Amino acid sequence: MVMAVFVPNNQPVSANDNNTSLRNQLDQLLTAEPALQGALAGVSIRSASDGKLLYQHQGDIRLRPASNMKLLTAAAAINVLGENYTFPTEVYADGPVKNKTLQGSLYLRGKGDPTLLKSDFDNLAAEIQKSGITKIKGNLIGDDSWYDDVRYSLDLPWSDEMTYYGAQISALTASPTTDFDSGSVRVEVRPGIHRWDKPEVMVTPKTKYVKIVNQAITVQADGKKKIIVEREHAKNTVLIKGTIPLKSKVEKEWVGVWDPSKYAVTLFQQSLTNHGISLAEKIRMGRVPDTARILSIHHSMPLSQMLVPFLKLSNNVHAEVLIKEMGRVVKGEGSWEKGLEVMKSGVVKFGVSPNTMVIRDGSGISHVDLIPANQLSQLLFAVQKEKWFSSYLNALPLAGAQDKMVGGSLRNRLKSPEIQGKVRAKTGSLSTVSSLSGYVNTKSGQTLIFSILLNNLLDESKGKKIEDKIVTILTNQ
Template sequence: MMQKVYTLPYLFYFRGMFKPPLFIFFFLFLCNALQAQTVAQQLANKIKLMQNSPQLEHGIVSLCVADAATGDILYSTNEQMGLMPASNMKVFTSVAALDLLGADYRFKTEIGYSGNIQDSTLYGNLFIVGHGDPTTGSWRYSQTKPDSIMSQIGNILRNAGISNIMGDIILDGSKFSFNPVPGGWSWDDLGSYYGAGNWGLNWHENQYDLVLKPTRTGDTVGIKSMAPEVPYASFVNELKTAAAGTGDNSYPYLPPYGDIAVIEGTVPAGGLFTVSGSLPEPFTPIAAALKQFFIDHNIVHTGTIQSSMDYTLSQKSLPHYNALIGTLYSPTLDSIIYWFMKKSINMYGEDLIKTMAMEKYGVGTTDSGVAILRTYWQERGIEKSAFRITDGSGLSAQNHVTTHGLVQALLYAKTRPWYAAFYNSLPIYNGMHMKSGTIGGVKSFSGYHTSARGKQYVFSIIVNNYDGSTDAIVNKMYSVLNELKK
């Protein structure tokens, strides 16, 4: 006769040692504790190997890992050390913006006029007043592309009965401060597309694209075209052609409000090559787009196109419209956050902190936006001394945060109604949903991952002052994070 085999819980039940609910609870608790110990030990082993590598002889690594379900810290090292986060700063900015502004928040651009309209002619000024929309003229959304923006403005004029404008056009970007970039940004970054500033009125994400014609190795690269154009800027071209396959090593220098651009470095030999830089201001290309639209659609304009920048420089009072005739709206904030995180658009981050300030104080400045961000996170448990920041994107080397603070922010995001949109905005690296960050000597990853056993982790890892290649340090960081996949 076949002998019946009883499982351990079954035997315990019949022998009266434990009641099933209590035993099962204890058994599961023991299993989870052992699993947590195993993960923590494996992480500790991998971190030790990483810390002992020559790449980190004079560097530091910080890691914090939490249980997504309970918030318990499962493993940490140097988690309270303030380190430069690079673009992991965007985690703090995104969460605060979604909370304070709302996932369905839309930026607006107002169209208004002063004077009067008679027989399809505006006798007065037309105003285009921005409220910080970072997507105006952007190629990322169908409704924000330059042609679409101009068509929307044309429709507003047509609906108001305006076919001719006998007055000036005022481009008003005064809802944001005159200084378009935060303090602490490197000169090397200001001219590049990722160092673009922001104004109350923006265009094409405030970047231009240069189409280049590489020649023979060692020779000067030709400039074929620029779009949007900045006609008053003079380019000093010191860009050379390098061997094929060497990649983009170009460095454009054109600061805000500047009119002399220097472009240095190399681009690879081969076909046409495109590099992107930051516009010194957005008003000139907006004016050019308007002029062309008016020509194409037979709208007569007899005045000039002026901007809030012009009024500031001339120390004159900026006029305002008397009648509002239409409003352009941006995509919703959750869709803006998607691109902000996926493509790490620094200009969006600076725009968001200024917008939080604008909504609270009427005018958006970096300093007031940073203050709002600091207060917001202090109220959610991050100590003031653990959150020293100067911008909203992480481009500044003056930002210092902790991996513990980043994990707190990610845990908080999980409790919010917009969490799904935030989670989907995180890029996927190494098979994990996480935001990356990179500036000189800094690499960071923060995000979420669900293991093969179905356990979700929240984590943040930052390395500062490493030596050698970025690829090498990233591989070491991946080796650590791979322990969360098991």
């Protein structure tokens, strides 16, 4: 099927009878829906052409936004940092090179890039190899001082510590794949050849930084499939438990590592070794001295491109990195405190009032975050006027598009022919919370802005169905 290209149509919405019909349909849905009994729903609908509020239901009530918080973070970051902003990773030396030996230490300094891959470390090592260095007499030192050393946002649940979406935040980190789940490894579990065999386990990237303890077994083909992958607290020991049937599909799990800075330096050491560069001393953490000279530098993709994995895949670590980066660039301190100050002052430009909100992080993982739906719809209206809006819009998931980097978290939703390709929106999920905010092209050729925040749900999956029903009503206007 050919996917329709989403192009907002900003002709004004004017028919009062249409507005009455819209209000009646939405009121009926929100009052009759069983899943909303005992729950809270904030709904805000605006015209994309003039920002006129066409419908609201508890639109000024502060509700938990979940990952809809990322709409504010992305808008503030691209406005403050710019579409072409990149995150450098630098390699320094603090001594001369004699007989192909660096008479000193080698430094790897991170400046926040959340998209570093093992291949990027390979490229840095190749450049050092080309410079003629085959041995480092001193240490390999990682420098993550671009940000502070607070690794977790204020309200991150302890139960999320080992997950990829709750991974530690550092200025020096690495991702296992091009989904860019920074600070994590991917663990794949395949069934053994015979019953009672231990499953085969593969870690990406290949690294000894994590220790695998495999306690799982392969069972008969019709046996129960239940694989548990978990990391021990404050360690990089990953336990694999449970059962996996013969010939069953590979089980994949992403696990957040403990100390992503040292993880990144360890991967860099592997790259150096693979390029024939030996290390005489140890891996340490420290700061690049002022007297050191730069040997190599890697730049991330520009922020306009980074917004795609950030918003399409709802990457929590990217959100928190952007908060700390704004703090570092504007306030000289890479912390949540300073970064959130920048974000709150930045969104005022879009007619959003931080005084009506509680903002504790950039990702929305906090259960303390509170935003009214009317504020999110106002943000989405105002950003349309910005020169970077096309990048912002492109980064939002496109409903029903199967390509992960197009459809993102909406690739398996709103797939019917009359809706597919007509909605760009940010999803959100937390325990008891579901949210969806974005843009929809209607049957009459208009574009509407919507924000739906559902709180105190007993079943978040039912919240998704309610959101889809609301969006379907909007599409048919």
